[in-house]
Amino acid sequence: MASHGARGRGGGRPTLEEVAARAGVGRGTVSRVINGSPRVSDATRAAVEAAVAELGYVPNTAARALAANRTDAIALVVPEPETRFFAEPYFSDMLKGVGAELADTEMQLLLIFAGNDRERRRLAQYLAAHRVDGVLLVSVHADDPLPDLLAQLEIPAVISGPRSERETLPSVDSDNYGGGRSAVEHLITRGRAHIATITGPLDVYGAQRRIDGYRDALRDAGRAVDEALIARGDFTEEGGRRAMTELLARRPALDAVFAESDVMAAGARQVLREAGRRIPDDVALVGFDDSVIARHMDPPLTSVRQPIEEMGRAMIDLLLEEIADRRPADARGPERRQLVLPTELVERASS
Amino acid sequence: MASHGARGRGGGRPTLEEVAARAGVGRGTVSRVINGSPRVSDATRAAVEAAVAELGYVPNTAARALAANRTDAIALVVPEPETRFFAEPYFSDMLKGVGAELADTEMQLLLIFAGNDRERRRLAQYLAAHRVDGVLLVSVHADDPLPDLLAQLEIPAVISGPRSERETLPSVDSDNYGGGRSAVEHLITRGRAHIATITGPLDVYGAQRRIDGYRDALRDAGRAVDEALIARGDFTEEGGRRAMTELLARRPALDAVFAESDVMAAGARQVLREAGRRIPDDVALVGFDDSVIARHMDPPLTSVRQPIEEMGRAMIDLLLEEIADRRPADARGPERRQLVLPTELVERASS
DNA sequence: AGGTACTGTGGGAGCGCTCCCACAAGTGAT
DNA sequence: ATCACTTGTGGGAGCGCTCCCACAGTACCT
Numbered sequence: 001m002a003s004h005g006a007r008g009r010g011g012g013r014p015t016l017e018e019v020a021a022r023a024g025v026g027r028g029t030v031s032r033v034i035n036g037s038p039r040v041s042d043a044t045r046a047a048v049e050a051a052v053a054e055l056g057y058v059p060n061t062a063a064r065a066l067a068a069n070r071t072d073a074i075a076l077v078v079p080e081p082e083t084r085f086f087a088e089p090y091f092s093d094m095l096k097g098v099g100a101e102l103a104d105t106e107m108q109l110l111l112i113f114a115g116n117d118r119e120r121r122r123l124a125q126y127l128a129a130h131r132v133d134g135v136l137l138v139s140v141h142a143d144d145p146l147p148d149l150l151a152q153l154e155i156p157a158v159i160s161g162p163r164s165e166r167e168t169l170p171s172v173d174s175d176n177y178g179g180g181r182s183a184v185e186h187l188i189t190r191g192r193a194h195i196a197t198i199t200g201p202l203d204v205y206g207a208q209r210r211i212d213g214y215r216d217a218l219r220d221a222g223r224a225v226d227e228a229l230i231a232r233g234d235f236t237e238e239g240g241r242r243a244m245t246e247l248l249a250r251r252p253a254l255d256a257v258f259a260e261s262d263v264m265a266a267g268a269r270q271v272l273r274e275a276g277r278r279i280p281d282d283v284a285l286v287g288f289d290d291s292v293i294a295r296h297m298d299p300p301l302t303s304v305r306q307p308i309e310e311m312g313r314a315m316i317d318l319l320l321e322e323i324a325d326r327r328p329a330d331a332r333g334p335e336r337r338q339l340v341l342p343t344e345l346v347e348r349a350s351s
Numbered sequence: 352m353a354s355h356g357a358r359g360r361g362g363g364r365p366t367l368e369e370v371a372a373r374a375g376v377g378r379g380t381v382s383r384v385i386n387g388s389p390r391v392s393d394a395t396r397a398a399v400e401a402a403v404a405e406l407g408y409v410p411n412t413a414a415r416a417l418a419a420n421r422t423d424a425i426a427l428v429v430p431e432p433e434t435r436f437f438a439e440p441y442f443s444d445m446l447k448g449v450g451a452e453l454a455d456t457e458m459q460l461l462l463i464f465a466g467n468d469r470e471r472r473r474l475a476q477y478l479a480a481h482r483v484d485g486v487l488l489v490s491v492h493a494d495d496p497l498p499d500l501l502a503q504l505e506i507p508a509v510i511s512g513p514r515s516e517r518e519t520l521p522s523v524d525s526d527n528y529g530g531g532r533s534a535v536e537h538l539i540t541r542g543r544a545h546i547a548t549i550t551g552p553l554d555v556y557g558a559q560r561r562i563d564g565y566r567d568a569l570r571d572a573g574r575a576v577d578e579a580l581i582a583r584g585d586f587t588e589e590g591g592r593r594a595m596t597e598l599l600a601r602r603p604a605l606d607a608v609f610a611e612s613d614v615m616a617a618g619a620r621q622v623l624r625e626a627g628r629r630i631p632d633d634v635a636l637v638g639f640d641d642s643v644i645a646r647h648m649d650p651p652l653t654s655v656r657q658p659i660e661e662m663g664r665a666m667i668d669l670l671l672e673e674i675a676d677r678r679p680a681d682a683r684g685p686e687r688r689q690l691v692l693p694t695e696l697v698e699r700a701s702s
Numbered sequence: 703a704g705g706t707a708c709t710g711t712g713g714g715a716g717c718g719c720t721c722c723c724a725c726a727a728g729t730g731a732t
Numbered sequence: 733a734t735c736a737c738t739t740g741t742g743g744g745a746g747c748g749c750t751c752c753c754a755c756a757g758t759a760c761c762t
Binding site: 027032041066067068 | 709711712716717719
């Protein structure tokens with residue numbers, strides 16, 4: 001019995017057209033009101049708004065997306081397995097900032113993991129279908145092909161932690177170099193003689209910068225850098241344990257460790273304790289991130305605070321600008337939008 | 352110079368129409384191939400697939416959503432603040448199962464938090480716009496209006512943990528009653544005389560069932576239930592601490608505690624330790640969930656394992672069925688789809 | 703009075719799909 | 733040879749929006 005095009009929408013949601021009829025105006029006018037265009041008289045706007053309220057009208061996102069060629073959604077892409085996402089407070093803090101900044105927006109946030117090949121292929125497909133207006137990229141390694149894919153598809157993107165000193169994508173980062181410096185300077189001030197460090201993965205630019213800060217702080221204090229005091233980690237607790245074990249084997253006399261993430265510091269602490277070293281009496285320990293872990297550790301961990309939540313907010317701001325700027329592509333300047341937020345050493349009992 | 356309707360799609364993505372032209376077939380045929388309809392000859396299918404590959408065609412989701420009145424997306428709704436989401440392994444395990452089951456599907460998973468009023472209003476709007484084909488609801492309290500909203504909007508939904516014994520929505524749950532029983536029976540077998548319990552929030556049905564299991568196990572062993580040995584918690588670590596403190600004050604002689612979640616067990620352990628009680632020598636401790644926390648606790652925690660990941664998978668299965676079943680609504684039977692998965696006690700050093 | 707602007711509005715065309723009807727061609731029973 | 737299916741295919745209509753052109757009305761200059 002159903003007329004041809006009605007296709008089972010039993011009753012169904014009201015459409016723009018119906019709102020227009022109800023308000024006694026044209027379709028275009030309703031569209032203008034819905035989208036907050038200023039070119040509508042107050043009386044008309046009021047009438048339309050009344051009709052919208054009476055009918056309980058909610059715009060059809062699919063239709064809008066099709067007609068306007070946008071999705072009103074952005075993706076937070078995490079190129080890591082979900083496990084790390086949950087294990088590291090970094091991500092949840094970032095998500096908190098992002099969510100907060102997005103709260104008074106119409107934008108929808110999608111969380112996408114791309115930890116293995118399968119997921120990455122899926123993501124590529126997803127991006128090729130332009131299912132999001134923009135992408136937030138966190139924790140990117142130097143050789144990651146994702147940023148280039150994004151550029152090629154002309155999808156606006158903001159990266160947290162540039163891939164190198166000449167990142168082309170807009171980015172938001174914390175002052176990793178300064179943070180590394182301040183951690184080491186602090187340990188020097190405390191009278192520590194043999195300061196080791198546990199690094200992040202070397203193909204992460206931010207991790208490199210922390211090491212640079214470590215080296216420069218030592219040099220500027222007139223000390224030689226002992227390469228045997230530098231052990232590579234990977235931002236995981238297990239990595240912290242491994243690195244700490246190495247360090248103890250190579251330089252049993254060390255009296256301070258700068259772990260370049262709190263999670264690794266937790267791993268290191270465990271190994272130190274098992275080796276019978278007291279913290280901070282025998283070995284001073286400093287972390288990076290100032291996450292919940294730092295506050296709950298025993299003893300509480302001195303750590304370099306990054307304003308992660310703020311970084312999340314800033315990334316959204318940049319991305320929304322970037323999306324809004326998608327005007328006739330040639331009109332856009334090549335201004336590099338790179339933000340660096342300051343870090344701050346939070347001193348606690350571990351050093 | 353751009354022709355009227357081209358609207359800035361510079362070059363743009365290929366459309367169905369273009370694929371059809373390239374393959375020398377009609378639009379309908381391409382659509383059939385894309386959607387895996389069997390009513391296409393092998394030769395035609397091959398030709399279309401070749402054209403798709405050559406052109407790098409990717410279907411436009413918005414157009415599909417508009418025409419077919421579906422979104423190919425489902426939402427995992429977490430009616431809790433993000434903090435709890437990250438703090439509790441329950442959610443990450445659930446997400447893992449859900450993600451895995453969804454991996455070979457075209458369905459997109461959205462993660463939506465609805466921890467405060469603002470977010471809930473946003474969610475309501477979101478659902479009213481029918482932006483997802485179905486909803487997964489976890490951790491629902493008895494008085495939550497969300498399930499009813501979903502029913503009213505006729506959006507397929509599956510709930511993890513029914514709201515009561517006569518839940519109307521399809522649900523997947525673990526055997527909370529049996530789990531509670533086995534924990535207490537275990538403690539009895541171990542010769543414990545004064546077994547306390549720290550409960551979850553009382554408006555969560557599953558939490559109630561665990562308490563029922565606790566009571567029945569004691570009764571069946573011929574013991575009286577001492578209400579002073581039951582302290583209310585809320586599934587958080589802090590709640591576990593508070594409850595344990597109460598219990599010690601009320602019944603200093605207790606020699607066993609069944610905490611109805613691992614996180615609360617962690618809180619309880621802390622208080623017990625501060626009170627100088629050794630685990631398991633003075634007080635045996637059993638948790639619920641068998642999460643990572645249980646394995647990493649000192650001493651390792653005996654815990655009731657719930658197959659959370661499996662529950663996630665099962666929920667997806669149910670939901671996809673539910674979505675597929677959206678045929679002429681009257682053709683659907685009222686078969687209640689309620690799944691209960693078994694729990695299993697994992698014994699470790701804490702008891 | 704005529705021109706030029708701007709403001710507010712209506713509605714046609716089009717976004718890229720899916721759905722379904724129509725129809726050609728083949729198959730097998732009668 | 734006829735009828736009744738079945739299989740495969742093409743393409744019209746329509747999903748509910750946005751965009752933009754056209755145009756009426758008003759305001760302010762010459």
